[in-house]
Amino acid sequence: MEKETKIVLPFYKIAYAVFFVIILSLIRGVTHTYEVGIAIEAPLAILTTVFCADTYVQEIMSKRSEVHRLYPIKRRFCSIMERIMIQEIFLLVLAIAGYGLFFIVQKPITHPVTENETIQFAVYCFAITITIFFWGILVNTLSMFFRNMWMGIGGCLLIWMVANSRGGENVFGAWNLFSYMFRNIENTADITWLYGKALYICIGLILLATLPNIIRRRG
Numbered sequence: 001m002e003k004e005t006k007i008v009l010p011f012y013k014i015a016y017a018v019f020f021v022i023i024l025s026l027i028r029g030v031t032h033t034y035e036v037g038i039a040i041e042a043p044l045a046i047l048t049t050v051f052c053a054d055t056y057v058q059e060i061m062s063k064r065s066e067v068h069r070l071y072p073i074k075r076r077f078c079s080i081m082e083r084i085m086i087q088e089i090f091l092l093v094l095a096i097a098g099y100g101l102f103f104i105v106q107k108p109i110t111h112p113v114t115e116n117e118t119i120q121f122a123v124y125c126f127a128i129t130i131t132i133f134f135w136g137i138l139v140n141t142l143s144m145f146f147r148n149m150w151m152g153i154g155g156c157l158l159i160w161m162v163a164n165s166r167g168g169e170n171v172f173g174a175w176n177l178f179s180y181m182f183r184n185i186e187n188t189a190d191i192t193w194l195y196g197k198a199l200y201i202c203i204g205l206i207l208l209a210t211l212p213n214i215i216r217r218r219g
Contacts, residue, residue, distance in 0.1 A: 001082060007058075008083045009090060013051060017091070020047050021098040025105045032111040036102045037124035038181045041131055042164045044095055045178075048135040049156040051091060053149040055083045055140045077212050080140070088136045095128045111185070127180035127197060134177070134200040141207045144214050175199055 020043075028039045099121065102108065110117065135156060143152030162168050163177040176182055179196025 001086075004079065004082045005086050008055060008087050014090075017047060017051055017094055021094055021101065025098060025101040030102060030106055030108045033103075033108045033117060034111055034120060034185050036099055036108060037120070037127065039102065040095060040098055040124075041128060041181050042160070042178060044091070044098075044128065045131055045135045045160060045164075046157075048088070048091055048132050049139045049153055049160070052084065052087050052136040053139045053143050053152050055087065055136075055143070056080050057143045057147065057149045057152070073212050073216055076215050080211065080215070084136055084140060088132050091132050091136075092129055095132065096125065099124060123180075130197045130200045130204075131180075134204045137204045137207045141211065141214065144211070172196070 024040065024043055028043075030036055030039050138159070139152045139156045141152075142155045143149045146152065146155075159177075163172070164181075168176055168178070169182045173179075174192040174195040176196050177200060179193040183193035184190045
């Protein structure tokens with residue numbers, strides 16, 4: 001685990017991820033507390049995409065993949081999953097810290113018709129955990145399939161642009177990947193936005209199931 005951590009969390013990645021969250025809290029204006037999660041989710045999806053894109057492709061770029069191919073598929077798969085888990089835990093901690101940073105920097109006020117702050121924070125943690133899980137798995141799968149991290153990032157960016165748009169909201173509704181952002185804030189009893197998060201989980205699990213086969217075929 002320590003070895004995998006050193007591989008996937010070099011100083012430069014930690015630095016730009018932390019810098020990204022700090023800058024976001026400074027330039028993305030919010031008025032009410034419910035806007036904090038909305039302000040963070042979509043940018044963090046992009047950060048996760050860039051952060052996790054080289055999870056395994058770096059083995060190919062550094063010519064270490066020839067040695068890695070000698071290992072059994074199960075061991076290679078477990079190694080990749082460890083790397084993804086380490087990166088996503090780091091990003092989740094950063095996302096939680098970023099949530100608090102918005103309160104320190106911008107001091108948003110509570111909207112009278114939304115949930116209390118504890119529930120809002122719990123909902124945010126749930127939503128952002130799934131967001132990080134999905135985009136980390138998606139970019140890693142695409143990068144491995146094409147054997148190119150830029151193809152992985154480009155594919156994710158295209159999906160991100162479609163989902164994070166007014167057209168995406170109108171077409172997909174509660175099934176939008178960013179349903180948490182587009183949820184009905186004034187109707188706290190409306191939990192249909194969970195459909196989009198359920199879709200996140202299902203697609204992520206399907207992608208996970210395809211990884212061993214991609215490893216076998218693409219190396």
